[in-house]
Each structure stands twice: as structure tokens, then as C-alpha cells.
Amino acid sequence: MTDASLPGTAPPPAPAPAAAGAAPAEEVVKGGKQLTTFYIYEAPVRLWHWVNALCIVVLCITGYLIASPFPTLSGQPSDHYLMGTIRFIHFSAGYIFAVAFIGRILWAFAGNTYARELFTLPVWKKSFWRGFFTEIAWYAFLKPRPMKFMGHNPLAQTFLFVVMVLGTIFMIFTGFALYSEGTGLGSWQSRMFGWVIPLLGGSMQVHTLHHIGMWAIILFVIVHVYTVIREDIMSRQTMISAITNGYRSFRDNDPD
Template identity: 50%
Template sequence: MTGEEVDDAQAVYVYEAPVRLWHWINAGALVVLMASGYLIASPPPSVSGAASDHFLMGDIKFAHFVAAYVFTIGLAARLYWAFVGNRYARRLFVPFSRSRQWRQDLLAELRWYLFIDRSEPRTGPGLNPLAQLIMGLMFLGGGLFEIVTGFALYGEPEGAGSFAHRYFTSWVVPLFGDSQNVHTWHHLVMWYLLCFVIVHVYLAIREDVMTTHSSVGTMISGWRYKRRPAIKR
């Protein structure tokens, strides 16, 4: 017995490889979408030289369109994996539950993150109730809105024969009144998703720092490590 503190740990395999791959590709797509979307709404100053030597806005829009396809296809693939993956894979698409225990856990998580309670909630591995709610309302809600309105805007120059015009533009633009309203809402929800990214990164880092289990590292290795209280030996 030396009095040295030794940390013991247990691990649960939470995020499978397809989920981790989707997460990081999706994160990259969101960065490109937000950066290019901002530049599309607020174009940079004209570059010097002959116009034929530059295609700056065209390149920005191309990057936006490619990232949009990556984001959309990735979300569809992630939905498929919710059905074939492990039990943690489907929580992303279940933003809330009617169970009393879920509501109690949600309240406990809220009190913990608002620094009201000092004791860490015991909600188990995977997305906790607060994360489920935020992912559902902010990421899924905002992401689906951007996909629908984005393809509606994409379909306008593509013309009436394109799939985007047939399945999106034809009903989304009339629903919003006109194309400019679609542009405005598409741009506003981009800022909504940026708020989600900030909240998501903050909560993930805060969990790593202030709780007894891993968070950021879990989305790299797939394993969530539960560190038990230190034992004196």
C-alpha cells in the first residue's frame, strides 16, 4: 500500500465505424456548406484582372453543391445504419421519449449543464436525453430544412425537367411565396445550424473535462470509457 491513486476504467463500444465515418465527413461537409453559403450570400470583392481568368463565384457555388450532395447522401446512409447498426445508432433519429424516466434524465442533464447540480447524471452510454433533443431539433430539423430548401433553389436554374425542380422547386417556392423568401430562410437556418455546431462542440468538450466518461475520443475510437472513482492502494 503506497497511497498512490489508481484509476480503473470500463469501456462500452458505442459508435460503430460507419457512424464515426459519417460523423467526420458530415462535419467537413457542414464547414464547407456554411463557409460557401456565407460567401454566396455576401460575395467577396471582385478580383483584379480579366474576367475570363477567374471563376471565383462559380468555384464557391460548385463547392457548395458538392458539399450539399455529400451532406444529403450521408444523412440518408446514416438513416439506413440506424436500422442495421447497434442499439445506439438509432438514438439520433429519436429526439424524445414519452417515458417518465427519460423526462427525469432530461431534467437532470439540464440541471447539470446549467451548473445547478454538482453531481454528474447517470444516463448511460450513447446519446443522453439532452443530446437526443438537441440533435433532433437543431441538427435533424435544421439539416432537413436546408436540404429541402437548398434543392428547391438548386432546381430553379436547372429547369422544369430536372429532378430538383420536379420534387422540390415546384412546391417549395409556392409554399414560401417566392424564391427570395426561400433564399432568406435557407440563409437564416444556416446560422441556426452554426449555433448547433457551437453547442455541440461545447457539450462534447465539457463532457470530456467534467464527467467521468469519454466523449470526443469516443467518436474517434468508438469506445466510451467509464472512469471509476480513484481507488487508494
């Protein structure tokens, strides 16, 4: 069994699951069907998710406006500080984004097993790949019913790892490297991230790659929001409640 998939072979009481803390939080009988609910995402994970989401929205809008500014303003330059304000918001959101990500990494050590899922892809496990291909088949309408998962399904986990871990790291590194151009040589930003600029082929190139990174994240958000809503309706477990109050309910007690 993976950490992610629910054993759930027998009706409750649930069999001893592999994952720690996987004892059902409550079991409700509703409309003749038994709903088993588990506490999955602890408060710091949920907080990070929403802070991160807000940061991404702010960063994408301000970032786009930095590359393609508003139409020009008239009057004296001392009357306005539009670009300055947009850049300030972008940099502030960037700091929050980075600090939240560091906090999220630390919580992976402190939190429950689902707090670690984001950073670990168990590609050596057969069950991971079974879940991965089953999910692909489910999305390709080749399977009438998906599998059950306590945390993320392997396909979602892969996407999250690539975009939200590797992508975030890429955006933080390129972002702070670009920021260091303003803070100047000798600043901690320059000492820590300045090497990124010659490595990727110059300032212009880093700007372009940072911009492409934004589009990659926007694509991810489109797919993420769609699949979450779809899964919330069509899969065998709830999605939106898991990231709002932390509880995930299963709609059936069937085995895998």
C-alpha cells in the first residue's frame, strides 16, 4: 500500500492502515451509505496552500504588468509611482511566497505523512505507478471509476512535485537573482542568487525564463482548479473540504 491509497478493504472499523494517524475521524451514515472521514491536511498545510495561492495570483498579475506596463501616465514623474508600487507589491509577494515555501518545507518534517507527500515521489514503488496509470486511464475515460486515495493520487502528486516544488524553486531562484540586480553586488540576494544570471546566459535570458515560468504556473492553476472541482464531484473522495477544514470523506467503503 502506498501512503496515498486507502486500504479500506473491509467495512469499518477500518483495517490497520499503513499511514499513521489514519484512524477515521468520524463515520456518518448518510442516505444508507456510510461516509468515512479522515483528518488529512493539518492547519499549516492548509494555511500554506491559501497563502501560496494568493501569492501566485498577486505575483502573476504584477509580474505581467512589470513586463507589459499600463499605458503611459501624463504629468510630472513626481506625481506618480505606479511602476514602483507594482514592483513593490511583486517583490513583497515574492518574499512571502519564498518564506511560505520554506515554512512548508519545515512543516514536512514536523507534520503528518501527508505533509511530506508534496516533496516525495515514491517512483520506486510499484503501487505508485499502478495508481499513476490508473488515474491516467480514469482521466482518459477508459476506466469507469478511479481509485481511492487518502492524500494525493500519484498523477496529481507528480504534477505538484514538478510545478509546485521544482517550479517554485526555479521561480524563487530566478526571482531573487533578478531582484539582486537592483539590490546590487554584495547584497545577500546577490551573494546567494546572483550566480543564477551568468549560469542561465545573462539578465535578459533570466527575465525571459522567469516569464515563461509564470505561464507554466498559470497552466498548472487552470488544470489544478479544474481537476479539483471535477474530482470533488466525480471521484470517490472529497477534495475541497480537505484543503479548507482538513477533513476528507470517502463516499463508499468499497475496496480499491
